[in-house]
Each structure stands twice: as structure tokens, then as C-alpha cells.
Amino acid sequence: MPRQFFVGGNFKLNPTSRAQKQALVKVLNDADLDLNTEIVISPPSIYLIPLKEIVRKEIKVAAQNCYYKDNGAFTGEISAGQLADAGIPYVILGHSERRTLFHETSEEVAQKTKAAVAAGLSVILCVGETLQERESGATTKVVSEQLDAVVKAIKEEDWAKVVIAYEPVWAIGTGKVATSAQAQETHLAIREYLTKAVSPKVAEDTRIIYGGSVNAGNCKELSLQPDVDGFLVGGASLKPEFVDIINAKKVKAKV
Numbered sequence: 001m002p003r004q005f006f007v008g009g010n011f012k013l014n015p016t017s018r019a020q021k022q023a024l025v026k027v028l029n030d031a032d033l034d035l036n037t038e039i040v041i042s043p044p045s046i047y048l049i050p051l052k053e054i055v056r057k058e059i060k061v062a063a064q065n066c067y068y069k070d071n072g073a074f075t076g077e078i079s080a081g082q083l084a085d086a087g088i089p090y091v092i093l094g095h096s097e098r099r100t101l102f103h104e105t106s107e108e109v110a111q112k113t114k115a116a117v118a119a120g121l122s123v124i125l126c127v128g129e130t131l132q133e134r135e136s137g138a139t140t141k142v143v144s145e146q147l148d149a150v151v152k153a154i155k156e157e158d159w160a161k162v163v164i165a166y167e168p169v170w171a172i173g174t175g176k177v178a179t180s181a182q183a184q185e186t187h188l189a190i191r192e193y194l195t196k197a198v199s200p201k202v203a204e205d206t207r208i209i210y211g212g213s214v215n216a217g218n219c220k221e222l223s224l225q226p227d228v229d230g231f232l233v234g235g236a237s238l239k240p241e242f243v244d245i246i247n248a249k250k251v252k253a254k255v
């Protein structure tokens with residue numbers, strides 16, 4: 001079975017009002033979207049439930065984080081089980097902003113991934129290297145180490161619930177997109193890693209999406225790479241051009 005193309009919108013700590021959230025949803029609800037692509041949008045947690053209620057049913061909703069404990073004295077956290085109970089199907093885990101600004105380790109990301117799949121959620125698992133790591137030739141090593149922790153924590157069948165987002169840190173929010181050759185090279189390295197560390201089937205079936213300054217202008221070329229199965233989009237997911245990114249794979253009708 002070919003891997004279904006996947007486009008996620010990571011709104012991060014945006015938008016800043018309920019009215020703006022409604023305007024973003026209206027653009028998507030009114031758009032002509034390629035429904036062969038799986039579409040997931042990820043607003044701040046306070047907007048998850050109201051957004052899910054107004055967005056068209058073909059678009060799924062993702063949390064931007066969750067905790068690995070089910071309940072208890074963990075002020076400020078949301079559990080995977082609570083997300084599942086609220087009907088939220090996806091969660092983004094291990095985003096570089098969480099790893100860097102909030103000091104999440106790969107082990108914590110792995111525990112969260114384990115808790116999320118156990119609760120029945122699907123996970124957008126983010127990995128990626130810094131510029132210094134890329135320039136020192138350590139990209140594959142860094143990404144493999146980030147994935148190693150998850151490989152140890154979950155079972156082979158759990159990978160059916162995981163989409164890997166390769167997001168080079170130097171490309172996130174910088175306007176500096178990886179070339180399609182750089183993206184393809186690392187995506188292939190991740191697939192080779194999965195073949196050895198998990199199984200050839202998981203390597204073949206797991207979607208590996210690219211994130212980092214994706215926009216309407218560069219998405220088409222990136223989407224043509226054989227191991228690029230979609231995108232995780234930050235800044236451009238808040239703009240009307242997000243529709244063009246969702247439609248990157250759309251075959252234009254012949255006139």
C-alpha cells in the first residue's frame with residue numbers, strides 16, 4: 001500500500017484570539033482541498049475542542065504535547081488519556097522547541113510516545129539536528145539517537161500509529177528550507193535506520209514528513225522526493241498558502 005501523503009499544520013502559540021482561530025478554520029472549511037492527503041492541524045490546547053467542533057470533518061486535530069502520566073499532581077499537564085477522551089486523535093511530540101526551550105530529553109519524548117499510543121492516539125514524532133550537528137556530519141547519528149529512545153519504548157506494531165517529522169532545527173522558522181536533496185537524503189537514512197532497528201515493514205510503511213520553512217513555493221519540489229511523505233508546517237500554516245501546501249500532491253484536472 002502506498003503511504004498516504006500527510007500535511008500537518010503546527011500553529012504553535014498562535015493565533016492569539018478566538019476570532020483569529022475561527023478565521024483560520026473558515027479558510028480551510030471553504031477551500032478546495034485534496035482529500036487524498038491526510039490533513040491534521042494543531043492549535044494551542046485551549047482551542048483543541050472548540051476548533052474540532054467547527055472544522056470540517058476531513059481535517060483532524062492534534063495536540064502539541066502531552067504528559068506520560070495518566071493523572072495526578074502534575075500541574076499544567078494534559079495526559080494522553082484525556083486527549084483521547086476528548087476525541088483528539090493526534091499529538092505532536094518531541095518538537096525541537098519542546099526539546100530546546102522546555103528541556104525535554106529523548107527519553108521523555110519516548111515515554112510520552114509510549115503513553116500516547118497506549119491511549120490510542122497517533123503521534124507526530126519530531127526529530128532533527130542543529131546546524132552545528134549538520135556541519136560536523138552528525139545528522140544521521142543525532143536523528144538515530146533521538147529515534148533509538150522511542151524504538152526501545154514502543155512495540156513494533158505501535159509504529160503504525162507514528163508519523164516521523166524530520167525537522168532540521170536550522171530550518172525551523174528561519175526561512176532556510178532544506179533542499180529537496182538534503183531532505184530526501186535524511187528521510188532515506190531514517191528509513192534505513194528503521195529497517196535495521198525495527199523491521200523492513202515498519203521502514204516501508206512509516207510516513208516520514210519534512211518540516212522547516214515549508215511554503216507554497218517550495219512544497220511541490222519537496223513532495224516529489226520518493227521518501228518525503230508530507231509536511232509539518234509552522235508559519236505558513238497560519239496563512240492562506242497552507243491550502244496550496246495541503247494540495248501539493250493534487251493532480252490538476254486536464255482541460
Ligand code: PGA
Binds near residue numbers: 172175232
Ligand atoms: P516552520 O515551522 O514551518 O515555521 O519553519 C515548522 C515546525 O516547527 O513544525
